[in-house]
Amino acid sequence: MRYIIYGAGGIGGGIGALLQLAGCDVVLIARGAHLDAMQQVGLLIRRPSGEQRVAVTAVGHPSELTFGDEDVVILTMKGQDTAGALDDLERCAGPELPIVCGQNGVGNERSVARRFLNVYGMLVVMPATFLVAGEIALFGEPRAGLLDSGRFPRGVDETVTQLCADLSRAGFNAQADADVMRLKHGKLLDNLGNAVGALCGETALRSAGDEVRAFMRRMREEAIACYDAAQIDYAPRSEVGERRAATFSSGEIPGVERGGSSTWQSFRRGVPAIETDWLNGEIVLLGLEHDVPTPANRALQLMAKRALRSGLSVGSVAIGDIVALEEQLAAG
Incomplete structure (x- = not known):
């Protein structure tokens, strides 16, 4: 081939x-x-x-x-x-x-x-x-x-x-x-946080303070509620994590910045579009179709779009701003 x-x-x-x-x-x-x-x-x-x-x-x-x-x-x-x-x-x-x-x-x-x-x-x-x-x-x-x-x-x-x-x-x-799509639905649970690292900085994501951890958990909970409502089978995060651990560990490359997610890299390179609509937006769409509220995923999606339109750099948004938008959306 x-x-x-x-x-x-x-x-x-x-x-x-x-x-x-x-x-x-x-x-x-x-x-x-x-x-x-x-x-x-x-x-x-x-x-x-x-x-x-x-x-x-x-x-x-x-x-x-x-x-x-x-x-x-x-x-x-x-x-x-x-x-x-x-x-x-x-x-x-x-x-x-x-x-x-x-x-x-x-x-x-x-x-x-x-x-x-x-x-x-x-x-x-x-x-x-x-x-x-x-x-x-x-x-x-x-x-x-x-x-x-x-x-x-x-x-x-x-x-x-x-x-x-x-x-x-x-x-x-x-x-x-x-049943590879079961694995991909499981992996999506981790990719929901990609834009957090891009907006707030990978340091904030890796340090994972209480506010960041709680927000990430709410996004995943929304996604799982959507999966359940839509009767979509998904691999637990632990299953994908175990396969990853058995496959590789991330080493250091002299002179090369490890960087972050694909969304982070897009922001760093100044790419005029990002994939948040295909990650968090997927959960938002499922929520609309099955009457499941998704304010956390919607807030991150909207904040990423605003940052892109405004030309904001990596790490220029506080997690508190995203949470405030989430609360506003949840209140209707």
Whole structure:
């Protein structure tokens, strides 16, 4: 198979580079200065065990490729960019193209399934940082990340079996799971706090004072209430945490800032859109559909939008401001 990684930032670039080093046929789709750097000098992969520059094939758009029966696309862009990517792929390749959603949240698979026939979900637990064009930092050792995959909405087939075998050979922990969306719903419970680290700063998130911990707990409780109302099965956070602990620990890379979540990295790079609508917004939507109040998730979603519009920097919002908005929303 040829793997086409669409959105080759920290996650996509890391997956693509390690697959290529394992002997797989890989193409990266990226844009801007990052694309220019990869085309000119390759992709520098930095890890706790050392660094390696990988000569990658990188293009700026699917129209630059000729698609064939052996191609599999792995989407690794943020959720807000999925629709545009699907437009491009539909025009260039057609609806039979297998598409794997290696993205946070649980809404991308549904978006793809409306338009394509072969859709796969991928659980992504992978400490990666992308802040410098042409460079990716992968902090996980001994394996770079946890990438269990399966068909959407459920099932396993030859494509996902081969994908997981190739990912395992490339240095990931990747198991074929017929109910991968259960894992992704469980992972979403942790991703609900991504914007807290971006707005309040990763220091505030890591120190996890009482106010931060209580707010994070309320967001998760809202999500679980929505899951229960919608009869959505989800993996307990402990299950995903145990798999993570068995896969890697996060090491140090000299001269590289560990940074924070994908939302934090978007704020740091000045990206004009973030994925909060596909994380907290997913819970807000479920709440609306099933009459479950979600003021904590809605407050964080709205505060993130305000910060983005105002051009606020990482760490410029106090947790108390978010809680105040939550209380206002809860009061109606």
